[in-house]
Amino acid sequence: xxxxxxxxxxxxxxxxxxxxxxxxxxxxxxxxxxxxxxxxxxxxxxxxxxxxxxxxxxxxxxxxxxxxxxxxxxxxxxxxxxxxxxxxxxxxxxxxxxxxxxxxxxxxxxxxxxxxxxxxxxxxxxxxxxxxxxxxxxxxxxxxxxxxxxxxxxxxxxxxxxxxxxxxxxxxxxxxxxxxxxxxxxxxxxxxxxxxxxxxxxxxxxxxxxxxxxxxxxxxxxxxxxxxxxxxxxxxxxxxxxxxxxxxxxxxxxxxxxxxxxxxxxxxxxxxxxxxxxxxxxxxxxxxxxxxxxxxxxxxxxxxxxxxxxxxxxxxxxx
Numbered sequence: 001x002x003x004x005x006x007x008x009x010x011x012x013x014x015x016x017x018x019x020x021x022x023x024x025x026x027x028x029x030x031x032x033x034x035x036x037x038x039x040x041x042x043x044x045x046x047x048x049x050x051x052x053x054x055x056x057x058x059x060x061x062x063x064x065x066x067x068x069x070x071x072x073x074x075x076x077x078x079x080x081x082x083x084x085x086x087x088x089x090x091x092x093x094x095x096x097x098x099x100x101x102x103x104x105x106x107x108x109x110x111x112x113x114x115x116x117x118x119x120x121x122x123x124x125x126x127x128x129x130x131x132x133x134x135x136x137x138x139x140x141x142x143x144x145x146x147x148x149x150x151x152x153x154x155x156x157x158x159x160x161x162x163x164x165x166x167x168x169x170x171x172x173x174x175x176x177x178x179x180x181x182x183x184x185x186x187x188x189x190x191x192x193x194x195x196x197x198x199x200x201x202x203x204x205x206x207x208x209x210x211x212x213x214x215x216x217x218x219x220x221x222x223x224x225x226x227x228x229x230x231x232x233x234x235x236x237x238x239x240x241x242x243x244x245x246x247x248x249x250x251x252x253x254x255x256x257x258x259x260x261x262x263x264x265x266x267x268x269x270x271x272x273x274x275x276x277x278x279x280x281x282x283x284x285x286x287x288x289x290x291x292x293x294x295x296x297x298x299x300x301x302x303x304x305x306x307x308x309x310x311x312x313x314x315x316x317x318x319x
Contacts, residue, residue: 002097004078009124013081014054016124018235020162021177023051023058025184030157031061034129038150039063042143044131046108049154050077050115051127064132065108074102080115081125086144089113091136112137116151121159129154167241169219170226178240182250182300185238189252189292196252196292197259200307201229202315203245204284213280221283224273232266247285248304259289286315 007013017023031049038047046064050057057075059068072078076098080087092098092111103110115130129151165177173181182198189196203225210218226241229249233239239249251259267284274282288310290303297303 001074001099001101003073004075005082007082007125013124013126016120016122017051017053017126019166019171020120020126020158021165021173021181021238022060022158022161023053024188025060025180027061030160031154032063034150034154034157035061035063038129038131038147041146041150042114042131044112044133046132048130048132049118049127050075050130051118052077052081052125057127060127070103076101076103076110076113077115077128077130080128080130081117084117086114086116086147087128088139088144090139093136108132109134111135112139114139114143114147116147118151118155118158120155121162126158167226170223170241172226172230173238173240175240175242178238178242178248178250179300181238182303185250185252186292186294186297186300186303190294192253194253195255196250197254197256198290198292198303198307199249199251199259199263199287200290200304200311201247201249201285201287202311203247204286204315204318205281206245209281217279220279221281224277225270225283225285228266228269228273232262232269237262242304246308248307250300256289256291263287263289286311286318288312288314 035047035049048059049061050059052072052075056069056072057077062068076089089095089098090112092101092104092113098104110132112133112135113130115128117128118126120126165173165180167174186196203221206218206221209221222241222245225247229239229247233249237249237251239247241247251262270283288307290307290310292303
């Protein structure tokens with residue numbers, strides 16, 4: 001068996017994939033509709049929208065498989081993202097790269113695979129739209145064009161996801177993106193009995209920055225704060241600009257001590273920036289930390305409301 005090679009732009013590719021905030025999110029009809037179309041159009045038992053991260057291929061949409069992901073080392077899609085054209089294996093048994101692959105020898109017993117790479121607007125490969133059969137089969141020019149057309153539709157939906165859940169100014173999640181990801185993470189915490197902490201943040205004296213230095217400078221302050229927040233947080237943390245000068249971070253499988261350390265690092269980083277930038281104002285913030293209690297916080301909105309309340313208590317104490 002041949003494991004898939006690593007793309008030359010792997011780090012940038014992974015950063016693009018993470019920026020979509022789509023991994024480990026619930027199924028969506030707009031993607032399921034396209035895999036249903038692929039399944040019917042080609043008469044195959046399995047059709048997938050597969051996204052390839054560091055160690056796995058995860059299925060945003062999956063028809064015909066019970067698994068939600070498989071290891072990247074044995075994936076067909078890991079090979080497909082290495083090129084620009086559809087990756088076709090007409091009979092796995094006679095292909096030395098796949099003949100002894102566990103996905104061929106065992107369930108789902110892949111004999112035919114066709115995967116069209118899915119690209120982000122910046123050209124980075126995210127995964128594939130793929131179809132799978134348990135019998136070898138031919139795949140002609142018209143089939144290729146049809147698969148490409150469906151893949152283009154998936155790409156448009158992926159681009160729409162990014163636009164709908166990304167804050168245009170700071171390039172981090174917006175409120176909608178945060179609510180979607182955070183609620184899913186809280187469900188995971190309940191199932192796995194993991195802890196979670198929410199930090200609700202609001203910039204101090206932000207209005208005077210806009211009034212004194214102009215809205216362009218206010219936008220700069222928001223962008224700088226978001227950049228420093230990204231550095232202070234782990235890759236697994238979910239952070240967002242909720243709107244205006246309000247931000248939030250959800251940290252899962254961690255402790256209050258670690259959460260406070262994150263906030264401390266953020267304050268230190270901003271203090272250093274203020275000292276060096278000398279913009280005529282300081283970027284600072286107030287915050288509230290809330291520990292997730294599934295018996296009390298039934299939704300992410302409940303957690304945000306409590307964090308907001310705690311943050312404003314602190315902010316009022318500063319005035």
